[in-house]
Amino acid sequence: MIKKVSKHIVQNEPLLFEQSSPGKWGYQLPPLDVPPVDAAAALGKENVRAEIEDFPEVSEFEALRHFTRLSTWNYAIDLGLYPLGSCTMKYNPRVNELVARTEGLAWAHPYQPEALAQGCMEVVAALERALEEITGMAAVTLQPAAGAHGEFTGILMMRALLETRGNARKKILVPDSAHGTNPATATMVGYSVENIKSNSRGMVDLEALERAVTGDVAGLMITNPNTVGVFEENIRRICGLLHDKGALVYMDGANMNALVSVARPGDFGIDVMHLNLHKTFSTPHGGGGPGAGAVAAGEVLKPYLPGPRLKRVGDKWAWNYELPDSIGRVRAFYGNFGVLVRALAYVMAHGGNGLRQATLDALLNANYLRALLDPYYEIAYKAPSMHECVFSDDRQAKKGVRTGDIAKRLIDYGFHPYTVSFPLIVRGALMIEPTETESKQELDLFADAMISIAQEVDENPELVKRAPHMTRTPRVDEVRAARQPIVRWKRPQ
């Protein structure tokens, strides 16, 4: 039975370009307090454009209504559980939004004199310190713009170190359960990729790994807990295997929210890793960004961090550009500062003890859901779950219903789906991560919905296969979109 949602009026809305009327606008500019300049005379006639063809022409109120109406077509964490595995969709505290808009921070120019940017630099330094403590690593850079950008930074640093040892080597090892960004990153740093298979418990197969670690191997990229939500219990041995052969270990920190204050990568042998501040540290996903991908490095890789780096000069902060071993910049300026402010606010609100409690609550919620759903769905691996649990659609597939169908039916019950068909090592994966910010009531409603769908699969599989039925937009034809791509509006001829 669908308990969480009812029918609701939703407004239709054309595209901006379809509702534009010539001469409408929504802006005000003050009167010009200097003489106007003739553009053609100043720039040359050939350099001045005619009007921007078909650019929007709507009033301020029409603009507001347009975007408000569009917003009502979205699901969001603010509306309910958003159990995307590996994505860590937790509550985004609003005080973080407020402090990120503090005028002296939000309107600070990256080139304003250092003496007049001490507050920004202090924020960066404070977050670096906190993340060093949480990861147990020697140093942190906040420059990378996203997780994948952090991976790129970390693998470049590994390459730089190996080059100074005389051989950059050729291969990066990646478990077959890894995020797709890992192999794509290795390629961008000039490495070939070798996949390592997982064992029957969903963990890296030690024997397969041992065979693969040759003198050609630059390093391993490992996610821990891995993408099936299981802690790699041999992580110390794994790191040892790589280190014994002069190779390095990169940790994809996408699932770090399972480890904060429970285990520290720097303590268990990781050389370099990234953190997704938009996951573990609660900064909003914003419909697909911005993120921030802090990179934490052990002592041996610290000199290779991207620059500039903060340094203390007397009682002031300064940017240090003299970094002979640094890999260089991975983006302009110092990183997604506005995201860093939010992440620091999150750390401050929790404190050391609160961060540990958040981790334990995330584990509790995931294991609670696992226990509720276990009688109805096939758990992919028996090993204990940390912050997320992964099922396969084996039982439902016998009725012709796949994970993607169950996901779409879940929408009718008022929930965003879990992560569908990932990791690839699980056939028909349902990857569920509730996070610590969900109440028991919301988890129970979700479990009810999943159980109800399991019954529907038995009794009326077609109902599930044609879902969603309750949404403004029924199932979308993604194949057609890719066959003849239309990626912009054009005025009908």
Add this chain to the structure above:
Amino acid sequence: MLAKIGAASQEDLVSYLPADVRFSGTLQIDDGKSEFEIVDYFKAAASRNANGYASFLGAGVYNHYRPVLVDTVVSRGEFLTSYTPYQAEISQGTLTSIFEFQTMVCQLTGMDVANASMYDGSSAVPEAAMMAVRVTRRDRVLIARTVHPEYREVLATYTRHQGIPVEEIAYAKNGRVDLEDLKKKLTDEVAAVIVQTPNFFGLLEQVKEIAALVQSKGALLVVVFTEAVALGLIEPPREADIVVGELQSFAISPSYGGPYAGIIATREKYIRQIPGRLVGETVDADGKRAYCLTLATREQHIRREKATSNICTNQALLALMATVFMTVYGKQGLRDLAEQNLAKAHYLAGKLALMFDAPFFNEFVVRTNGRTPEQINSELLEKKIVGGLPLGRFYPELKDAMLLCATEMSRRQDMETVAAGFRA
């Protein structure tokens, strides 16, 4: 809940982890703080920054007014707290706004297709270079010295290990790309030539002439922009093969360097080589128009090591800010805004000794006539004005010059003070 799991306490949930892995200490992080204390901390931090200063800094980050509507829209939880729109049926809001964004970026740049946004302008540059390498199957890249210096540094970091040699093109006496130097370096191995307009010195490059040269050699022309407001007035680089740039100017606060929104746009024929997210039009089961993420077979979650890039996200919320900005200003407003910028910058420039003789938009390089830029700036600071960017750090030969920027936010009175500061 614990009973359902079969655990005695929450600690049981981690007690199975190997003892040599478990963290037994206490994180050295202060106890949790209240909302009031957190707000107070950041206010105090902000007070140690520049407050109440007029600023004439540009150099890739611009001080433009942000219409109130922008914050109103992006503060809606439906936009702020949603994920990448994989589930199209409950993400049509984000998908539709990105489709509008892609369309407006095409209209602005004169390109056929644009993606859903990039991390920022600087990281879009190497992505464009790698795209040109894929398209041309050549491997050399030329980049003008008049491209933002930090963008060039990022390109160097990205290309170093991919077998893509990068060479810089000098600028001529007038501060624009030295066409002779370009001709000399433009060999048959060149995949891409990267120029910026308005360039780092604020000057308009001769895009048509450069395009003819570059394309006659079978290379792709990549045009970069950092000041998007210029596109309200100046002819877009229609001749380019790829356009990348930064939309920070469109309602995104400087925020000490990020987050911003980069763009990449190109010709229709290269659509399958473009990196990052793309939204496409399709229909739903009722035959009505709908949108979804498309051409995912280029991307890392499908193609893994063979993907066009490792990029996994875009900058959706920042792209939305830019979209609202473009909507509020619209066709007429963006032009009016650009004209105000042009007028202000030309007013200030008219009172100073310019280094270069070429058309400029809202930034220009000024000689400091015997004093150092740092001296002038420190005197201006006493008058609550942050002056321009001294260029010596990036261009040793221009150590006696600074880059100044005036926007619609620059007050005439402050401009008079700056001009007087140079005379003092």
